[in-house]
Amino acid sequence: MLSAVDLAAIWLTFKLASLTTATLMVVGTPIAWWLARTRSRIKALVGAVVALPLVLPPTVLGFYLLITLGPHGPVGHLTQSLGLGVLPFTFAGLVVASVFYSLPFVVQPLQQAFEAIGPRPLEVAATLRASPWDSFFTVIVPLAKPGFITAAILGFAHTVGEFGVVLMIGGNIPEKTRVVSVQIYDHVEAMEYAEAHVLAGGMLLFSFLVLLTLYSRKGTSVWK
Amino acid sequence: MTADSAIHACFHLDWPGFTLDVDLSLPGRGVTALFGHSGSGKTTLLRCLAGLERQGSGSLRFKGDVWQDSACGIFRPTHQRPLGYVFQEASLFAHLSVKKNLDYGRKRVNGGHKVSLDHAVELLGIGHLLDRMPDRLSGGERQRVAIARALATSPELLLMDEPLAALDLKRKNEILPYLERLRDELEIPVFYVSHSPDEVARLADHIVLLSEGRVVAAGGLRETLARLDLPTAFTEDAGVVIEAVVTSHDDAYHLTRLDFPGGNVVVARRPEAINRRLRFRVHARDVSLTLTRAEGTSISNLLPASVTEIAAADTPAHVLVRLDAHGTPLIARITRRSLDHLNIIPGKCLWAQIKAVALLA
Incomplete structure (x- = not known):
């Protein structure tokens, strides 16, 4: 039912979403922590920048990433001088783009979880001799666990569902940048509706199950 | 009381609408009540002692050790001060059992345990609660666990911020005898924030009267309460x-x-x-x-x-x-x-x- 090309696209999508989610947990946690704790005047600015992918057309995001990461962009210059080549139209470039694209879906649930915990547990931990790092991992992470799970699920699912950014920055290279959403587009272009149905139906079922899991988790407020 | 056994605290803190300005020498043993109306700065002073308020300037010398001196840029963060702190409301870690809450601070303390875990558990009467999660405890039980958790770190200074304020009379009377035992059995200084004259009269050996961020009077409990020149605090209740x-x-x-x-x-x-x-x-x-x-x-x-x-x-x-x-x-x-x-x-x-x-x- 699924061709080798379809399977390759599914595997690539899974790989992309997993790597992106892992990166986002590392990158998004400090950003969310800072946003939840800071009284800085640039909090609103940073919050708005993080949230931009929520409202921007993916093509706009993809376009600017293409320019920035491309051979004549500032990041492109840097990656070339480091001997890494340029990122657009590579799998690595796709991961970088996806991190930006899914950033708010990870940062916002984490920020809300951190804000709900408040400063008190950290103060309590400090009076019990725990250093800031120690108390983050032994108090904040366990208390924010529902937030971390929500963030990971949303980050993964949202990355699986991207299309516009992939097309702008990844193109359509089999086993490198051709993810499921692009493969569906190809099938439809080629009038292969039966094949498109299988993949599209699979995506529909996957997305529905993810959201169902998220919404039926007891006692957690789900970020919408 | 020699200079070395005392606690010297000097804090200045400017917030919009509130200024804390205190310069105190406090006894290094017994229960010192920080007493005053709400907004008088008692909790803020306690937080300063704990190092939980980093803004503002000041100095703190605890029995000869400098914990803080903004003139020299010294600030020992809270987790490096050998103190125990009991917050006003229940502050147990919700993800840990009573036993693990008690262990949290205890296992982070190096060196001697002057107060054994068993002693803290016995002192507060919580032996039967060790396996429970905090959400299965009553308010009074939670506060007793919080006190035992602070004690289990063998603190050299115990800070208590109205530990009974959130409790009804019955629970208060359930905990007060334990606090009296603490006072009588432990030889560490205790600072106790309260706005209840009865609690202060019952527990304290010394009293610091605060009003609008300033010290109005400080001294032994009996002498200070018997003074006629003190405004507000006790007048309606002299x-x-x-x-x-x-x-x-x-x-x-x-x-x-x-x-x-x-x-x-x-x-x-x-x-x-x-x-x-x-x-x-x-x-x-x-x-x-x-x-x-x-x-x-x-x-x-x-x-x-x-x-x-x-x-x-x-x-x-x-x-x-x-x-x-x-x-x-x-x-x-x-x-x-x-x-x-x-x-x-x-x-x-x-x-x-x-x-x-x-x-x-």
């Missing part, structure tokens, strides 16, 4: 605290006699055994004065005393008369007319009739 010993019980009349320097009082039968120490408050409004020892009165508690000071009371009709009953200070609240009629002046010897005492146990 009175003294007397520490006495149970000396005898009268089973026929169901009475108990309490002795203290300067005399004794007889109160309704107490459950305490002979020789137990008890504190009681005598409100100024419950003390009346007679020039001669009254006969034919139903009041049985009469003490000879001399007048030391006379001051204005909370109404223009009344005055506060400070008395010395052979070493025990007393305050009487009488009318200005009685003052003139009886010609009460400092130095005069007379009799104080105590209509009622409030026992603090």
Whole structure:
């Protein structure tokens, strides 16, 4: 039912979403922590920048990433001088783009979880001799666990569902940048509706199950 | 008290609408009550001592160790100060069992455990709760666990921020005996924030009176409460605290006699055994004065005393008369007319009739 090309696209999508989610947990946690704790005047600015992918057309995001990461962009210059080549139209470039694209879906649930915990547990931990790092991992992470799970699920699912950014920055290279959403587009272009149905139906079922899991988790407020 | 055993605290903090400005030398042992109305800065002072307020300037020397000195850029963060802190509301870690809450601070302390875990558990009576999660505890139980958790780190200083404020009277009375045991059995200084005169009178050895971020008075509990020049805090409730010993019980009349320097009082039968120490408050409004020892009165508690000071009371009709009953200070609240009629002046010897005492146990 699924061709080798379809399977390759599914595997690539899974790989992309997993790597992106892992990166986002590392990158998004400090950003969310800072946003939840800071009284800085640039909090609103940073919050708005993080949230931009929520409202921007993916093509706009993809376009600017293409320019920035491309051979004549500032990041492109840097990656070339480091001997890494340029990122657009590579799998690595796709991961970088996806991190930006899914950033708010990870940062916002984490920020809300951190804000709900408040400063008190950290103060309590400090009076019990725990250093800031120690108390983050032994108090904040366990208390924010529902937030971390929500963030990971949303980050993964949202990355699986991207299309516009992939097309702008990844193109359509089999086993490198051709993810499921692009493969569906190809099938439809080629009038292969039966094949498109299988993949599209699979995506529909996957997305529905993810959201169902998220919404039926007891006692957690789900970020919408 | 040598300089080395004391705690010197000097803090200045400017917030919009609130300034904390204190310079205190506090005793290095016993219970010191930080007392004042809400907004007087008691909690802020306690947080400064703990290092939880980093803004502002100040210095803190604890028994010879410098914990903080903004002039030299020294600031020991909270987790490096050997203190225990009990917050006003339940502050147990919700994701850990009672046992793991107790272990959290304890296993992070290097070196000797002066207070064993078993002792802390026994002292607070929480042995039967160890396997429970915090959400399965009552408010009073949670607070007892929080106190035991702080003690289990063998702190050299215990800070308590109105640990009973969030509890109803029943729970308060359930915890107060444990706090008294702490005071009597542990040899560490305890700072206790409260706005309840009864709690302070019952637990404290020393008192710091705060108002609008400043220290109004500081000193021993008995002497400080017996001062007539202190505004607000105790005026509507002026009175003294007397520490006495149970000396005898009268089973026929169901009475108990309490002795203290300067005399004794007889109160309704107490459950305490002979020789137990008890504190009681005598409100100024419950003390009346007679020039001669009254006969034919139903009041049985009469003490000879001399007048030391006379001051204005909370109404223009009344005055506060400070008395010395052979070493025990007393305050009487009488009318200005009685003052003139009886010609009460400092130095005069007379009799104080105590209509009622409030026992603090």
